[in-house]
Amino acid sequence: MLFLTRTLPFLFCFVFGVTSWIIYYVPHEYAQTIEREFALWLRLVFAFAYVLGLVSLLSLHWAKIRQRQAGWAYSLIVYISFGVMMLFVVYNDGNGPFAPQETTGPYQWTFINVHVASSATMFSLLAFFISSAAYRTFRARTPEAAILLVSAIIVMLGRVPIGAYISDVIPEAMQWLMSVPNMAAKRGILLGVSLGAIATSLRIIFGIERSYLGGGDD
């Protein structure tokens, strides 16, 4: 059992990790074939992850309904919604499930008018939250905070037409802020994060890091 839960995953990590690393430097057709296969297998894993996610979601909500846990009615709504959309997919605007999916019909209507609308609404809440957070926290308590405040105002004005309407300097200042200090900061963080990612990947490839398997370091 330990072989399956510990040793085999380490072996997979090591072999696939080192091979993928080597392939990066080898342009030969054989290496490209290996890379193609690896990428294909990875796509299969992603596809199965969707199935796993769906099964997990449905079983989680089924458990809630069965046990009448708090909020089980919402779990019932999940099942009803899932069932209705599946019906629409099978109906496929009258063409049946084996024809290519139509871009018209009840499925598309529900997707655009329910799912897209509600998702976009949730995303739009950000505008309100950012406003209240900005009011509460953008205080020039220190010189650094004051610089941040001025930069934020320039960028906020420069990104919209009213900035250019007030003065041509504002969009230029915004462009400079984005292209120089912002980019420098992002590059610094990117370098650091990339090094961190390399180190973590190395630990995983060489079996030093095992937390992704769950449990302790045995």
Added chain:
Amino acid sequence: MERLINIDRRIIFVFVFLGVAIPLLVDIHLPIKPTPTVRSVYDEIERISIEDPDRPVLVSFSYGASTVPEMVPMTRAILRHLFSRGRKVVGICLWPEAVGIAQPIMDELAAEFGMKYGTDYAFLGYKPGQHAVVLNLGQSVAGTFPFDTAGTAIGDLPVLDGAKNLKDFSLVFDFAAGDSMEFWWIPFGQEKHRFPFAGGCTAVMAPDLYPFLQSKQLVGLLGGLAGAAEYETIIGVPGSATAGMEPQSVTHLIIILFILLGNTVYFITRRRGGTV
């Protein structure tokens, strides 16, 4: 003063709501000045239309339902520009939700310009795998997307004649609401195969991508609704992005005014010896 320091955030919400609603109802027009990063995208499409007119353009849709208000205007603007130049366009999706959003837009705009499916444009649909799809596309388009969404084999689509892999496209354009540009297309596509690559993304992500503009891995970038509005201005076809600039301008002003109010109250309180 205490009440101003700790303003109920619902008051701020009301002002933001009015800042968005009123400009939508009132006819204001603010001039939109395109920025260099947006202009670069336009110039690149113009360049390839002259210098490389025969090879198709690959457009990747990597966004979902929540970012439709930001991404669809730029999708329309870019596709409109491409079709107006008679470019062959091949669409793929790296996010599953993008299929239902992008396909109708492509069909609608292609019909507007008299583009014929299969010969002038094609939509290949979604494939799971994120960066693995990009890796596979770098080797073989037909191997990665053997059929389009209607089940037609890739070999039967004249628009893809000669387009064996990513290097055979005159331009690759990604509409990104997540990781696709920075973590899929650039490291696994552009860095390996060095094709011309441009993109459009949500406004919050745009600062993330400036290093790639500077290193020329990205030819140009449309950032958020403002980027889409600038592109609409350049191509001379105002749309929903342009209409959205007035509410966005007013809302930004409102936020700035609240910040200034907060700071004014803060400094007054501090001067009076109070605690904030």
Added chain:
Amino acid sequence: MSKITSCIAIAGIFLRVAAGAQEPVKIEVFDTPNDAGGSLTITWPLSTSAQTSEYRIYVATAADGPFQLAATTTAPALKSTEPTLFGHAEANDQFHVLHFTDHDTEGGGEPMPLRDGTAYFVRLGVTTDGDELFSDVHSAEPGGNWFNTAKWNNLIISVGLTLVILFYISVARRKDLFIRRIAGLEALDEALGRATEMGKSVLFVHGLKEMDKISTIAAVSILGRVAQRTARFDTDLRVANVDPVVMSVSQEVVKEAYLQQGRPDAYRPDSIFMAATEQFSYAAAVAGIMVRERPAAHIMMGYFYAESMLLAETGSTTGAIQIAGTDAYTQLPFFVTTCDYTLMGEELYAASAYLSREPKLLGSLKGQDLGKALIIGLVLVGTALASFEVDFLTHLFASL
């Protein structure tokens, strides 16, 4: 060639020169470097004649033909446009280059791709004022290459970094390595203590990415340490997940932590739950937990997208102490403005080392730091040199 034939050829050249005709172009033909095979490359000097209108590449499998057309160009690229193959020599501006992978066949039809291992004979036809002048015939064999020489700098850097990291991991096993104070992590104990005193729970949020991502691995690692402390303090821990695999791993990690603290009885599997599987449903669910259950501490570690603002702003209104850590550059400002402590970028990766003091984590952190120090040094030196137009360091580290 016999002596008589040589004399005739030389005389012919003299005659052509005397008549003002052009010399045959000197070409070089070789297997295209750094490729998978099936391609040849030809280079030749820039034409001195403004009347040159077209270049044609001809290929044959025998020295005396028959030659088939392989490529035609009126505007061939310069060697200087391909530094990956030809470097940055100034003379590269004086040579054209062209790669070709197939040739026409007799009688028309599909072009025939070049076959690896087959010797091809190549000549260049230069059309000037309507006359085509051929170069000498050169031969080369296409083939796949086993090493991309343009990436040697990348290989050296990655091997070097790997060795440094592994070295420091082994050093860390023998001696203590210093790690600077990370304010957000020092506050973790304070946050957990506060939750214990108030008799309220601690809410842990992973972020949106899957288990194979570095930030999620780091977050799960931190969860393990947090779970050890909540087990010790007997504090209620709630872990909201968006991914089923991450949830399974989190359950294992927390269970193990409780076992290690000798509190297996205190572990409750349903305290680690799936909040939702979609971004904003997840944000709504977690925000609801924050407002209804009022945990005393919110720990948000991992990679976040737009929901970061929703979560952090909602959390700040409940009065809970908030500690966030993310490598998502675009979400950092939102966390910084709304949370009490924020771990930025690699501080998230360092957090695991900081909390556990495990040699493997401390050692790799040290290796990363050395890598960063090297990069900073190279950037400073390279910038100084580039300011005086000394480009060799820039070219040395160019991504080719």
